Amino acid sequence: MKVVKFGGSSLASGHQLEKVLDIVVSDPSRKIVVVSAPGKRFGHDTKVTDLLISCAKAYLHKGETPDILDKIIERYSSIANEIGLSEEIIQQIKSDLISLLNGDKKNPDRYIDAIKASGEDNNAKLIAAFFRHKGIEATYMNPKDAGLFVTDEPGYTQVLPDSYTNLYQLRNIPGVVVFPGFFGYNEAGEVITFSRSGSDITGSILANGTKADLYENFTDVDAVFSVNPTIVDQPKEITELTYREMRELSYAGFNVFHDEALIPAFRAGIPVNIKNTNNPSAPGTKIVSQRQLTNGPVVGIANDNGFCSIYISKYLMNKEIGFGRKVLQILEDYGLTYEHIPSGIDDITIILKQDQMDEQTEIAISERLKNELSVDEVLIEHNLALIMVVGEAMRHNVGTTARASRALSEAKVNIEMINQGCSEVSMMFAVKEAQEKQSVKALYEEFFSKVPAY
Numbered sequence: 522m523k524v525v526k527f528g529g530s531s532l533a534s535g536h537q538l539e540k541v542l543d544i545v546v547s548d549p550s551r552k553i554v555v556v557s558a559p560g561k562r563f564g565h566d567t568k569v570t571d572l573l574i575s576c577a578k579a580y581l582h583k584g585e586t587p588d589i590l591d592k593i594i595e596r597y598s599s600i601a602n603e604i605g606l607s608e609e610i611i612q613q614i615k616s617d618l619i620s621l622l623n624g625d626k627k628n629p630d631r632y633i634d635a636i637k638a639s640g641e642d643n644n645a646k647l648i649a650a651f652f653r654h655k656g657i658e659a660t661y662m663n664p665k666d667a668g669l670f671v672t673d674e675p676g677y678t679q680v681l682p683d684s685y686t687n688l689y690q691l692r693n694i695p696g697v698v699v700f701p702g703f704f705g706y707n708e709a710g711e712v713i714t715f716s717r718s719g720s721d722i723t724g725s726i727l728a729n730g731t732k733a734d735l736y737e738n739f740t741d742v743d744a745v746f747s748v749n750p751t752i753v754d755q756p757k758e759i760t761e762l763t764y765r766e767m768r769e770l771s772y773a774g775f776n777v778f779h780d781e782a783l784i785p786a787f788r789a790g791i792p793v794n795i796k797n798t799n800n801p802s803a804p805g806t807k808i809v810s811q812r813q814l815t816n817g818p819v820v821g822i823a824n825d826n827g828f829c830s831i832y833i834s835k836y837l838m839n840k841e842i843g844f845g846r847k848v849l850q851i852l853e854d855y856g857l858t859y860e861h862i863p864s865g866i867d868d869i870t871i872i873l874k875q876d877q878m879d880e881q882t883e884i885a886i887s888e889r890l891k892n893e894l895s896v897d898e899v900l901i902e903h904n905l906a907l908i909m910v911v912g913e914a915m916r917h918n919v920g921t922t923a924r925a926s927r928a929l930s931e932a933k934v935n936i937e938m939i940n941q942g943c944s945e946v947s948m949m950f951a952v953k954e955a956q957e958k959q960s961v962k963a964l965y966e967e968f969f970s971k972v973p974a975y
């Protein structure tokens with residue numbers, strides 16, 4: 522049994538829905554279909570979710586916004602027209618949306634969440650109706666009825682463990698089950714959404730709960746690329762990678778699959794297959810627990826920018842009990858998350874996303890480090906890019922770091938920092954943002970275009 526998730530671009534028009542139908546009926550094991558809200562039909566189009574957010578905010582602040590509401594209804598109505606569904610379903614969607622917009626505004630986050638989630642909810646109803654119209658047994662399933670319960674954190678909720686047990690019963694429903702992605706219900710029975718692109722997470726939770734054999738995630742690319750395709754032209758596609766490799770590659774360029782969505786599938790050992798709705802016969806990319814390490818040491822190179830580093834040095838830091846904890850406590854006090862912490866005998870560097878901190882926070886953190894921890898030096902460096910060179914096979918290969926740093930030095934890149942944990946699944950290079958692209962190109966050239974020198 523497979524859980525199949527279709528993203529917004531796969532559901533953006535009636536023409537796309539015909540493809541979805543063909544994919545589902547071509548394999549009877551595709552039983553549970555998780556759907557996003559209608560996405561973009563073309564480059565400058567607006568996703569229904571974004572229209573819903575604007576609409577909710579306008580209602581919160583001004584009280585009404587007929588033009589955005591009309592645009593949303595128009596999106597569903599043009600899909601329904603294309604696939605031959607009657608006006609009745611559009612009237613249902615319209616009255617559902619109007620009653621949500623006129624709903625309780627006491628808690629703005631919950632209000633917005635309920636409206637945001639209606640994008641997937643109404644789309645699931647429409648798609649189930651379309652399948653039935655085509656003679657396929659299909660049931661719309663509401664997440665509350667299925668028992669998908671989540672924490673009370675609007676916009677970034679997490680699944681509650683009991684949900685997995687509840688969801689197993691979905692297997693007993695005859696025919697195809699159409700399930701809206703992106704949200705669950707809190708214990709008080711209110712709609713709460715995952716973070717953006719969270720339908721991937723719903724699919725993974727359902728795959729885990731129903732003990733599916735495979736989680737197929739249909740999107741609009743043939744496969745996951747080995748490097749950011751906006752930097753390297755027509756890069757190699759990855760046919761197979763492990764959960765750990767996918768996780769390490771979660772920086773920019775690899776966002777075809779939500780990083781939180783790996784966890785439920787990984788815990789249940791369910792492979793994930795990323796596939797293309799517009800080219801379903803392409804094998805796509807498989808994410809698995811273990812793979813044959815046949816294709817050289819590196820499976821992919823990810824990059825991202827907008828990072829800064831806080832360099833802290835203190836003589837005899839290595840002998841001071843609790844030093845690291847106290848540093849991290851200061852970051853926690855400012856609500857900051859970090860990405861990496863390379864360290865030396867007398868120093869520690871914390872790399873974090875720089876948009877979390879304004880100038881005042883930076884000054885305050887420096888002061889506290891100096892006053893409370895008596896550090897010798899604090900240095901904050903901005904505009905760093907991180908490049909992750911990822912591959913499980915690095916562990917068994919000698920000289921991968923040497924190859925990477927030689928490639929960077931030949932490209933005249935000044936490496937600001939290197940970090941490799943003992944898991945040896947990835948190597949991180951920090952470089953100045955201005956040298957990010959040339960670094961990625963040089964590393965790609967070294968590991969994917971050259972004949973290996975070992």
Ligand code: ASP
Nearest residue numbers: 557570703717718719720
């Ligand atoms: N429609 C939601 C979004 O745009 C969730 C999703 O598509 O997965 O973020």
